Amino acid sequence: xxxxxxxxxxxxxxxxxxxxxxxxxxxxxxxxxxxxxDDDGVFTxxxxxxxxxxxxxxxxxxxxxxxxxFLGENLFDHAELVAxxxxxxxxxxxxxxxxxxxxxxxxxKRVSIRNGTVLCTCRDITELxxxxxxxxxxRLELAHAARLALVGELSSSIMHEIRxxxxxxxxxxxxxxxxxxxxxxxxxxxxxxxxxxxxxDIIEHQRALVRKRPLALQxxxxxxxxxxxxxxxxxxxxxxxxxxxxxxSPALPSIRADRVCLxxxxxxxxxxxxxxxxxxxxxxRRVIVRTSSAADWVEISVSDTGNxxxxxxxxxxxxxxxxxxxxxxxxxxxxxxSIVEAHAGRIWxxxxxxxxxxxxxxxxxxxx
Numbered sequence: 001x002x003x004x005x006x007x008x009x010x011x012x013x014x015x016x017x018x019x020x021x022x023x024x025x026x027x028x029x030x031x032x033x034x035x036x037x038d039d040d041g042v043f044t045x046x047x048x049x050x051x052x053x054x055x056x057x058x059x060x061x062x063x064x065x066x067x068x069x070f071l072g073e074n075l076f077d078h079a080e081l082v083a084x085x086x087x088x089x090x091x092x093x094x095x096x097x098x099x100x101x102x103x104x105x106x107x108x109k110r111v112s113i114r115n116g117t118v119l120c121t122c123r124d125i126t127e128l129x130x131x132x133x134x135x136x137x138x139r140l141e142l143a144h145a146a147r148l149a150l151v152g153e154l155s156s157s158i159m160h161e162i163r164x165x166x167x168x169x170x171x172x173x174x175x176x177x178x179x180x181x182x183x184x185x186x187x188x189x190x191x192x193x194x195x196x197x198x199x200x201d202i203i204e205h206q207r208a209l210v211r212k213r214p215l216a217l218q219x220x221x222x223x224x225x226x227x228x229x230x231x232x233x234x235x236x237x238x239x240x241x242x243x244x245x246x247x248x249s250p251a252l253p254s255i256r257a258d259r260v261c262l263x264x265x266x267x268x269x270x271x272x273x274x275x276x277x278x279x280x281x282x283x284x285r286r287v288i289v290r291t292s293s294a295a296d297w298v299e300i301s302v303s304d305t306g307n308x309x310x311x312x313x314x315x316x317x318x319x320x321x322x323x324x325x326x327x328x329x330x331x332x333x334x335x336x337x338s339i340v341e342a343h344a345g346r347i348w349x350x351x352x353x354x355x356x357x358x359x360x361x362x363x364x365x366x367x368x
Contacts, residue, residue: 031049031052031053031123031124032121032122032123033047033049033050033052033053033054033121033122034047034119034120034121034122035047035050035061035067035119035120035122036111036113036114036116036118036119036120037066037067037116037117037118037120038115038116038117038118039078039117039118040066041066041067041068041118042065042066043061043062043065043066043067044113044114044115044116045113045114045116046058046061046062051097052124053096053102053104053122053124054094054096054097054102055096055097055098055100056096056097060097067118067120071092071094071104071106071120071122072092072094075090075092075106075108076090076108081108081110081118082110085109085110086107086108086109086110087107087108087109088107089105089107090105090106090107090108091103091104091105091106091125092104092106101126102124102126103124103125103126103128103129104122104123104124104125105122105123105125106120106121106122106123107120107121107123108120109121135228135231135232138228138232138263139232141260142232142260142263142264142267157320157321163200166196166199166200167200169192169196170192170193170196170197170200173189173190173192173193173196174189174193176189176192177189177190177193215257215258215261215342215343216258216259216260217256217257217258218256218257218258218259219254219255219256219366220254220255220256220257220259220262221252221254222252222254222255222262222291222298222300222363223248223249223250223252223291225259225262225263225266226246226248226266226289226291226300227246227248228263229263229266229267229270229289230244230246230270230289232263232267233267233270233271233274236271236274237274237287240274240277240278240285241285242274242277242278242285242286242287243285243286243287244270244286244287244289245286245287245288245289246288246289247288247289247290247291248289248290248291249290249291249292249293252291252292252293252298253293253298253365253366253367254365254366255298255343255363255364255365255366256366257343257363258339258343261339261342261343262339262343264335264336264339265336265339265340265347265361266289266300266302266361268332268333268335268336269302269336269359269361270287270289270302271332272302272332272333272359273287273302273303273304273306273357273359274287274304275306275325276304276306276307276356276357277304277305277306279306279307280305280306280307284305285305286304286305287302287303287304287305288301288302288303288304289301289302290303293365296364296365296367297362297363297364297365298362298363298364298365299360299361299362299363300360300361300363301358301359301360301361302358302359303356303357303358303359304356304357304358305355305356306356306357307354307356308351308352308353308354308355308356308357309349309351309357310351311351314349314351317333317349318333318334318336318337318347319334320334321334322334340361340363343363343364344363344364345361345362345363345364346360346361346362347359347360347361347362348360
């Protein structure tokens with residue numbers, strides 16, 4: 001055999017060895033756990049970094065013998081894998097060696113690697129699932145806060161409307177008492193007057209409860225609040241085929257605010273902006289959330305590419321029960337204004353002359 005042939009074979013062996021080392025290094029550096037098994041589920045390969053997710057070293061995993069003994073039974077339908085070549089997004093709960101509950105997203109693929117026929121890739125999505133549960137809890141919290149705010153706003157408005165006719169009734173009862181000649185009629189007017197006083201006291205008490213609900217003030221990162229809200233409305237934006245754009249200024253000063261209330265304000269503004277672009281005939285459908293700071297103030301703005309705000313509507317936007325929507329009740333922006341003003345801030349709207357609109361919220365920083 002010639003030296004040329006031997007040299008070529010040596011180079012081939014060297015290339016193969018380097019390729020295997022590269023694959024081992026690659027598999028050892030990723031966070032996913034990778035296994036290869038035969039058709040019976042017997043391990044033919046276990047990635048070296050399996051301990052990252054499971055806490056077990058490869059030899060401990062190998063000692064279990066089969067994938068089903070390690071991850072549990074009924075992981076996938078073998079016939080389906082053979083037919084389709086791949087099965088994705090199988091979720092499985094496991095307990096690590098340290099006793100931690102982990103959620104895995106598993107993918108199976110039909111392969112032919114060193115007597116192995118099934119490639120199994122496990123990704124740890126525990127934190128992602130926890131984030132989903134946290135967002136679901138936030139949604140419930142926001143919904144509850146919105147209902148309370150709605151009840152409070154309705155109660156305040158109703159009581160305000162009742163005060164005027166009640167005052168007129170009491171004035172008429174007082175006048176009737178003075179003018180009545182018959183003692184029995186005078187007593188009737190006096191009873192009406194006393195009942196009116198009791199009703200006025202009840203109304204003032206209820207107004208005080210609505211007006212003096214304490215805010216749960218805490219130091220807040222406005223950018224984080226904006227990110228949380230954008231995650232909450234992302235599915236709604238996708239359904240409307242609208243793009244959500246975040247332009248968040250870095251290193252904003254913190255503010256003192258009620259997290260749930262501020263989220264409620266921002267959700268109201270973003271959902272209104274999505275409604276605006278949904279009604280627009282324009283090709284560009286974008287909602288932009290920006291944050292910035294100046295002096296002792298932090299500003300949040302929500303801009304849309306809708307049809308803008310008519311000049312006759314602009315002054316009434318934040319009035320209670322004013323709405324331009326067929327199914328609206330006209331409380332969202334009124335409640336938002338109440339919340340912002342309770343934080344010593346300002347909220348206002350700007351029309352861009354048929355090219356969309358911007359709502360701005362300005363809040364004092366903690367130093368202010």
